[in-house]
Amino acid sequence: MKYRKLGRTGLHISALGLGAMQFGWTTDEAMTFTILDAFVEAGGTFIDTADIYSNWVEGNPGGVSEEMIGRWMRERGNRQDVIIATKGRGRMWEGPNGEGLSRAHLIRAVENSLRRLQTDYIDLYQTHWYDAATPIAETLATLTDLVQVGKIRYIGCSNLPAWRLMQALWASDRLHLARYDSLQVHYNLAHRAEFETELREVCAEYGVGVVPYSPLAGGFLTGKYRRDASLPESVRVRSVQRRYFNERGWRILDALDSVAQDCGAPHSQIALAWLLSRPTVTSPIIGANTPLQLASSLGVLDIVLDETHLARLEEASAII
C-alpha cells in the first residue's frame, strides 16, 4: 500500500479508500467483514461511509453501514489502525430538523454516528451535500465546536459546486473556523466535467485533498459492460446504462481495451491508475462486493501508465 497526505493536512491515508455504501445493501455482514479484513490486510486504512447508507433499500433505515463497521472495529480491536470517514446531511429522523446542515441536525447526527460506529471520534466528517437553507457559517461553527471537543478530527465536504466550496473556504478563513480539507467528488474517466471544470482549480490552489467517489463508474470501467453483449448481474445496471451507454462511453471502453492489453492489466486497474495520476487526487474511494473485486482494484498500486497510454485515455474521454 502507498499512503498520501490529505491536502494540506498532516493526515496520511491509504492511496485507495474503501467505500462502505454496499455494506448491508449488496453485501451481508459476513462478506462485509471479509472485505474489510482483506482491505486492512493489504495496508488499507481509509474507509468511507455515511449515516444514510443505505436507506434507499427497502427495510434499511440507514445507519446500517456505520453499525457494521462499528461491530467490525470492536471485534477486531483495530479502531486506532483505520481512518474512519463518514458523512451527515441526509434525512435520518422525522421532523423539520431531521436533515440538513444546521447546528440542530449536525450535533445529533454526529452523536448518532459515533454511537453506531462504537467510537468516540470520527477522523474525517464530511457534509454529504450542501444545504442551501443553512448559512455556511452556522455549519462551519458547529463543526468547529465538534472538532474542539474531540468528536471530529478533520472536516471535509462532498457534492457542491466550486462557488460554494470557495464560499466555505473564505468563511473559515474570515471567521477563524475549521476548514474543509477534503472534497469527495464524483470523478472518473467517464465523468470528468463535474470536477475538472472548476473544482479542480479550487482544490489545487487551496490544498484541498480530493477523494473521488465511483472511480470505476459503478462497474462500467471494469469492461464488463459491452455494446453488443448481454448485461451483467448488478443492482447498478440501470444507472450504469443511463449514464454511460453512449458514444463517448464506448470510445472510452475502446481506449481502455487497448491500454489494458498493452499493460497486461485489467480495465479497472487502468481506470484507477489514470485517476491516481491526476495531480490533485489523493485517494479514490472504490466499491467492492467481493474480495476478488477488491483484490483486482488493489492491483493498481503496481501500475504506472506511460505518456502514450495517458494520452490515449485523455483523448477518448475528453470533455465534450
Ligand SMILES: NC(=O)c1ccc[n+]([C@@H]2O[C@H](COP(=O)([O-])OP(=O)(O)OC[C@H]3O[C@@H](n4cnc5c(N)ncnc54)[C@H](OP(=O)(O)O)[C@@H]3O)[C@@H](O)[C@H]2O)c1
Ligand atoms: N459522496 C457521495 O455522494 C457518494 C456517492 C456514491 C458513492 N460514494 C462513496 O464511494 C464509494 C464507491 O462508490 P461506487 O460503489 O459507485 O464505486 P465504483 O468503484 O465506481 O463501483 C463499484 C462497483 O463496481 C463493480 N466492480 C468493482 N470492481 C469490479 C471488478 N473487478 N469486476 C467487476 N465489477 C467490479 C461492483 O458492482 P457490481 O458487482 O454490482 O457490478 C462494485 O460495487 C461508495 O461505497 C461510497 O463510500 C459517495
